[in-house]
Structures are given as C-alpha cells and as structure tokens.
Amino acid sequence: MIDVQALRISFGEGIDRVQAVRGISFVVNAGESFGLVGESGSGKSTVLRAICGLNHAWQGTITIDGEKQGPKRGKPFFKKVQMVFQDPYGSLHPRHTVDRILSEPVAIHGLEQADERINKTLEEVGLGTDFRFRYPHQLSGGQRQRIAIARVLILEPKILLLDEPTSALDVSIQAEVLNLLSTLRRKRGLTYILVSHDLAVVSHMCDRVAVMNNGKIVEQLDVALINKRDPEHPYTRQLLTASLGYDRHRVDNFKDFGNTV
C-alpha cells in the first residue's frame, strides 16, 4: 500500500543545512498498522509530512497504492490519504462549528449528501448529532480529537496517517481514542501509520514497528519482539528499558545515541 524508498529530507541551505531524514525505506501492506517510534528530533513526523504531501522538498520515491507520488498531490490523493494531528486544540478552527469543520472536506471533494455524511460520521466517532453545531471550545480534548478523526473519516480514506494522536490527552481519554481507532480500522479495513514516542501505545496498536534515531531507521521489527522485550538494536533496547519505568540503576547505563536535539 505504502512503499517508501531511500527517502531523504533536509531543511535549510549551506552551513545551516540540517539533514532531518537520511535515506529511509519501509513498506506498509494494505490493512496493516505500522508504527514509527523515536525520540524528538528523530525525524518521524517529518517522514509522515512528506508522505502526506505537506512537505515538498524530499528526495527518494514514495509509492502509494501503486502510484508513484511527486512533490505535489492532487485531490484524488487526499481522498485516499488523510492525516490526524497531535494537538486537537490547534488543528480545529476555533471559529468554525463542528458542522462547518466537517462540511469543508465534503465540499472540497464535491461529495454528495453532505448532511447524511456528517451525521453518520459523528455517530461513528461516538459523539452523536448533538455535537453538530458546537464550537471547538465547547468540547473537551478527547471530543476534539474525535472531531479531528471525523473530519478525516468523512472522505472515506484508505490510509490514515496518525501523528501522536493521543499524546495531548489524559490516559483515560487516550484509551477511548485508541479503542475508536482500532474499531475503525477493523470495520473499514484502513491502513495506519502511527507516529508515537510511546512504545506502549505503539505495541498496543501496531503490527510492525520502525524505530528511528537521528533521521535513520535503526531497526524494523515485529511487535512480538517488543512484547518479548527482545529487540536487537541497543537503541531500541534502551528505549524499551526507559518505557518500563524509573529504576535508579538502569539510568546510569543509558548511552547517548547522538540524537541531534
């Protein structure tokens, strides 16, 4: 479904040039949930933005559903691929009602039966039609993230790119949103790429995981290996150890893997 080969992304010119992604390749099959894990500055979100067409300056090849993608994407692409952002406080227009937020993609893509679509999608994300004429400030963080997911779903895409979809939420709300995402994937046969810094979330949601550090994929592995606490690369091992809670003795053994940030 998604095939990324030798992807390189850099920002800036001359001596300020920063190589954010240094030649990474991975394949995501249809219906799969693929995780991208790494610490801040490792380049995981940058990869997602390039796949989604939000960043035009990349080199390499990105093939989605058999079609090779250029730097700019057309409408049919966005009908197929949609992105959910980290911060539901920032990604919804504060002066648009839920109705208007959800109508916009419908109008852009010239879809019919906007009314039914909006109601159906609201039901599907577990909010119901009561929420249709509210403003984002009248919603809690979890409800906002559901609206962000509804805005994406209304186009009936095949691929969802999820950039830390729950890291701004409380754990109890995180559980609800993760459950919603799992149900949707099962019901609609969606393909996910989930970017997260939280290994527990990724191990709960994904089948395969790529671990990124410093713009490179250090290891691609099956989630079963993480569950068995037996990854190969020392960086993945350290990340895993750190995710298991605080232990004074373990901290002294942490190494610096040259993350630039």
Next chain:
Amino acid sequence: MRRLLEIEDLSVTFRSRKQTVRAVREISFSMGREKLGIVGESGSGKSVTGRSILALIPPPGEVSVRRLIFDGIDLKDASDATLRKIRGRRISMVMQDPKYALNPVMTIGRQVGEAYLTHHRVTRSEARRKTLEMLATVRIRDPERVYSAYPHEVSGGMGQRIMLAMMLIPDPDLMIADEPTSALDVTVQLQLLSILDDLVTERRMGLIFISHDLELVASFCNRVVIMYAGQIMEVCDAQKLDQAQHPYTRGLMNCLPRIGGERTELPTLARDPAWLEDAL
C-alpha cells in the same frame, strides 16, 4: 520524624460572575523528607495544590486552609516578608515548560546566579563559581559554554536541567516539581529524575512530584496522592499502587496500554459521582 509539611483542609476557589469553580476541596496531607507524588488528570487540582503551598495563586483565586505548617513555620498567616524568605530559598518550584519559565533575554549563567545572589550575601565571582558547580551537578557537560548561552540556544532537556539548577542553587528543603519532565523524551526524563532522586537522598530534601503519569510516579516516588476533581481519592505507598483500592485509581491503572499486554479493547474509565461524596 518531624513533618516537613502539614496541610489541613486546603481549598482553592475561583469565583467569576458566572460561576464558582472549586479547584481544590478541603484536602489534607502531610509529608516528611521523602518523594511524594501527586497524580491526577488535567483539571484535578494537582498544580493548584502545589502553587497554593507557596501562596502563588493570583486573584480571583481564593485560598483557605485550616493549617499549613512548613518545618515548624506557620505559612497560613505568614507575612509577605516571611514568605519571601521561604519562597525560593527553602521551598522552590520547578515548572513544566522551560520555554516559558526562563527569561529569554538573560544569559543562563546570569539567571541561575541571580537565584543564588538573591538569597545569599556573596560576591559575583563566588556566585559564578557556585553557578558553574550547580550546572555540573545537573549533568550539563560543558558548563562554561552553557553559562554564557541564552535559553533559545539550548534544547528542551537542557532547559529543564537549567531550571533545576536554578531551583537547587539556594539549597531548598522542599522542592515542588510540577510536571518537570512531561515535555521530554523518556530517556532524558529518567536521567533528570535520577538527578532529583540523588538530591533527595544526599541532601535530605523533600520532593513533591506532580504528574499525570501514574506508572512513572509509581516507580519513582515513595508515596502517591491520587487526586480527582479537587479531592484526594486515596494516598498509598508507591510500591503497592497495583493493589490500590479506590475504583478511580484502579480505573486509571487499567486504561493504560501495556507493552506485551492484551491487544483487546482497553478498559475505559467510568466516573462515579459518588467518589466526590465519600472522598478522604
């Protein structure tokens, strides 16, 4: 063991024309020179509790408390002058985000040194020496370079270390850390916690660690206070958190995804209005 901090019936209320929000409702707890965690979801009143100890609640917030004793000193009716002597010098507070808490137009060395100069009568060169020493204590590799850098020139993890250095330089007895590591990567987070941990052990400092991360608090602190809607649901030993009794605590524990856990639907938290009536 003498109690370092005793709080009895602390309430914080925010009144506006339209409504009255009771952010903290008559909570009581006490602590010694230990690591005490305060855990709760957003809006549970954990940060407000931390701030009200230092009388840092601005109007229209109203604080009422029956007893607030810090190391034998009554803070409830303390004058501003007494509070100034305690704030920063004996009780210090680390904020969540170094981006907002550090002064952007002052070099790091100057602002960390200022914290020392405010509370101690020393020469500037002595303050400089102490600052460099403190930057090294929080494991900044190149203190000289960081000393003359500005906050925007350092990373988030480094910024948080600098703030820690600034709060530690007056050698406080109690430190209130409000989500000090939430914005950081897991490994950096644990490294910072280990610095705090060593300080509690070596200097016999008390630490109030405010966080939303139940698992982290369970593995780091000695005791945990669980807050919900401005009230304390439960206080338990951190090691025994997995045997916690209160349904809210259990609910919070259960809804976390776990590495190697079942990949079925995560249990969600059902909130019971009765929790607010029979809280501690």
